[in-house]
Amino acid sequence: MTWKLGTRGSALALAQSQMVANEVQRLTGETVELVEIVTAGDRSSAPVQQLGVGVFVSALRDALISKEIDFAVHSYKDLPTAGVDGLAIAAVPQREDPRDALVARDGLTLTELPDGAVIGTGALRRIAQLAALGLPLSTVPIRGNVDTRLRKVANRELDAIVLARAGLVRLGRADEITEILDPMLMLPAPAQGALAVECRTDFVELLAPLDDRATRAAVTAERAFLATLEAGCSAPVAALAEVTEDDEIYLRGAVISTDGSYALRLSRTGTLADAEEVGRLLAADLLEDGADHVLGTTA
Numbered sequence: 001m002t003w004k005l006g007t008r009g010s011a012l013a014l015a016q017s018q019m020v021a022n023e024v025q026r027l028t029g030e031t032v033e034l035v036e037i038v039t040a041g042d043r044s045s046a047p048v049q050q051l052g053v054g055v056f057v058s059a060l061r062d063a064l065i066s067k068e069i070d071f072a073v074h075s076y077k078d079l080p081t082a083g084v085d086g087l088a089i090a091a092v093p094q095r096e097d098p099r100d101a102l103v104a105r106d107g108l109t110l111t112e113l114p115d116g117a118v119i120g121t122g123a124l125r126r127i128a129q130l131a132a133l134g135l136p137l138s139t140v141p142i143r144g145n146v147d148t149r150l151r152k153v154a155n156r157e158l159d160a161i162v163l164a165r166a167g168l169v170r171l172g173r174a175d176e177i178t179e180i181l182d183p184m185l186m187l188p189a190p191a192q193g194a195l196a197v198e199c200r201t202d203f204v205e206l207l208a209p210l211d212d213r214a215t216r217a218a219v220t221a222e223r224a225f226l227a228t229l230e231a232g233c234s235a236p237v238a239a240l241a242e243v244t245e246d247d248e249i250y251l252r253g254a255v256i257s258t259d260g261s262y263a264l265r266l267s268r269t270g271t272l273a274d275a276e277e278v279g280r281l282l283a284a285d286l287l288e289d290g291a292d293h294v295l296g297t298t299a
């Protein structure tokens with residue numbers, strides 16, 4: 001039997017899905033076929049904030065439930081925190097670099113960009129953290145696939161863009177990065193750089209060999225942090241968990257107002273086994289410090 005892997009048709013989705021397909025074939029000996037699924041997010045060119053979370057995933061989930069496909073690969077950071085009955089995340093493969101990256105004209109770094117430089121990014125988390133740096137830069141919304149975005153720098157429509165380094169690596173275009181942004185300045189989105197392999201519950205055990213326990217724990221902590229804050233706060237949220245060799249987890253989290261004038265940043269440590277609790281507790285710490293008021297300044 002050939003296993004069917006559902007994927008979006010973008011170059012990044014295809015690259016990610018092909019990597020996972022190769023891993024599945026290597027680890028299980030099964031044959032995997034890619035099946036392209038068009039999602040509402042691919043059909044629309046509206047800003048992602050207007051479309052809402054989940055626009056890229058619901059068509060894939062429908063195809064899983066109807067058995068058109070056996071499993072799907074998502075960029076984990078694009079998955080809504082709520083799961084779906086009958087489906088499960090069977091594996092979280094080893095994470096790619098979670099950091100954000102700057103691609104600027106003429107090889108420039110953030111501090112080398114001239115006064116008035118224009119940076120393309122639509123993500124509130126990135127807009128807020130760039131604003132919090134207090135540099136004489138402005139941001140404009142940008143959408144489209146990675147290739148389209150990179151072209152806007154190459155043809156000088158924009159001075160720079162900010163992207164997830166992981167996407168550029170997977171597309172073989174990491175050499176266009178002019179600065180990797182330190183998480184001290186630009187904390188990534190929860191689960192950035194990680195993939196989620198989703199399937200019906202009857203398929204879970206077959207895909208378990210792909211799971212990387214350190215990545216799963218890191219993502220569990222980051223997403224528990226996000227889910228807890230979503231209840232009380234809708235300001236831009238950033239989080240990054242790092243796992244040490246002796247199974248310690250170090251989670252950093254931030255909530256930033258969109259104009260960058262308020263930024264709350266805290267961290268917590270715990271054990272790998274307590275990943276979920278570390279995330280929830282860090283969110284509680286931030287809420288106690290007024291994370292919900294940071295939201296108030298955003299609205």
Ligand SMILES: NCc1[nH]cc(CCC(=O)O)c1CC(=O)O
Binds near residue numbers: 077165167194
């Ligand atoms: N929101 C879009 C998105 N979803 C996943 C990635 C690629 C990186 C990843 O897997 O986290 C990107 C592009 C980007 O943020 O630059």
